[in-house]
Amino acid sequence: MTDPRFERNEMMRTDQNHNNDEDETRYPDGTVKLRNPNIELMDQDILYHLALGSESHDLVEMFGDVKFVCMGGTPKRMQDFADYIMKEIGYKLPTGTTLQDISRYSYRYSMYKVGPVLSISHGMGVPSISILLHEMIKLMYHAKAKDPVFIRIGTCGGVGVDGGTVVISDGAYDPLLNNYYEVPVLGKLTSRPAILDKKVIRELKALADVEDPYETVTGKTMCTSDFYEGQGRLDGAFCEYTETEKLKYLEHLKEFGIVNIEMECVPFAALTHHAGIKAAIVCVALLDRFNGDQVSTPKEVLNEWQVRPQKLVAKYIKRHLQMKGKFSLDGHGSMAVKSPRRFKLVQQESQTFE
Known part of the structure; x- marks a missing residue:
């Protein structure tokens, strides 16, 4: 009888080789090619959780110039990042306009567009970010965006690193330490390999300022599907292990090279890699899990810490925009409606879809 683990490893190798062929994931001009032939046959592709549609909106006009898709857990954080990146890249909104939450009619995710940068919330955990990634990848396809880079900006629990440390993930692993x-x-x-882009990781690390009063490190990141028991916390509704067992587990993770724990890295790395999209993750540790489970740092300090990954990502974006020259002021994120009737239908579908 064939060992199931062998079959799984063979599946991974097959998927890895398949995914390395850029012809499968990119058109010659750098636009995204979907691994789903059904989409081209549909009358309209409704992105339910973004409140957008391929026929109700002119997605090329709205998003065709996107180069960077930045995502994080909460709507507030990503609205703050949109405001921050707008100042950093010197982007000016057209007279009489303000930043708009493009996906406000979905009541699920919040999305802001600042020139070539999208800032969007992904919620908490694997299911939430996987839904968003499916629709963001399709959005890039419909928009004909060329060579977009996806970056997750988040918070995490450190494993042997102090609170306030910025962590650039160089590997994504599940709780069994599988990187798929x-x-x-x-x-x-x-099974799909969870692989982040090595070049983007190197560029981000090189942009870290040695004069910063905190460390910026690279290391492996573990993704869990649970905030409490799945992360070995002692403060959940249930805890059927001792503190000694918890610390032994964290030591095991540290020896493997895990430097932080969060709840989205594996699907983020796997789905972007499967789509042929370059991606990276930059988080800030809110505490060292060896020292406890609950965050006791004052709120004003936490607010400053959460800006640290944004600063690094902003440096990366600015560097690439400077290399490419000036970016277009067209497509500033306002609604470009192709069909008012379909537009209304998409709003209704997005608000009621479960």
Whole structure:
């Protein structure tokens, strides 16, 4: 009988080789090619959780110039990042306009557009970010955006690193320390390698300022599907292990090279890699899990810490924009409606879709 682990590893190798072929994921001009032939046959592709549609909106006009898709957990954080990146890149909104939450009619995610930068919330955990990624990848396809880079900006628990430390993930692992994303498809487990872009990681690390009063490190990141027991916390509603067992587990993670724990890195790395999209993750540790489970740092300090990953990502974006020259002022994120009737339908579908 064939060992199931062998079959899974073979599946991963097959997927890895398949995914390395850029012809499968990119058109010659750098635009995204979907791994789903059904989309081209549909009358309209409704992105339910973004309140957008391929026929109700002119997605090329709205998003065709996007070069960077930045995402983080909460709407407030990503609105703040949109305001911050607008100042950093010197982007000026057209007279009489303000930043708008493009996906406000979905009541699920918040999305802001600042020139070539999208700033969007992904919620908490694997299901929430996986839904968003499917629709963001499709959005890039419909918009004909060329060579977009996806970056997750978040918070995490440190494993042997102090609170306030910025962590650039160079690997994404599940709680069993597998670096692939397993999702049941038609009753069978499908494995997809969780791989981040090494070049983007190197560029981000090189941009860290040695004069910063905090460390910026690279290391492996563990993704869990649970905030409490899945992360070995002692403060959940249930805890059937001792503090000694928790510390032993954290030591095991540290020896493996894990430097932080969060709840989105594996699907983020796997789905972007499967789509042929360059991606990276930059988080700030809110505490060292060896020293406890609850965050006791004052709120004003936490607010400053959460800006640290944004600063590094802003440096990366500014550097690339400077290399490419001036960016277009067209497509500033206002609604470009193709069909008022379909536009209304998409709003209604997005508000009621479960």
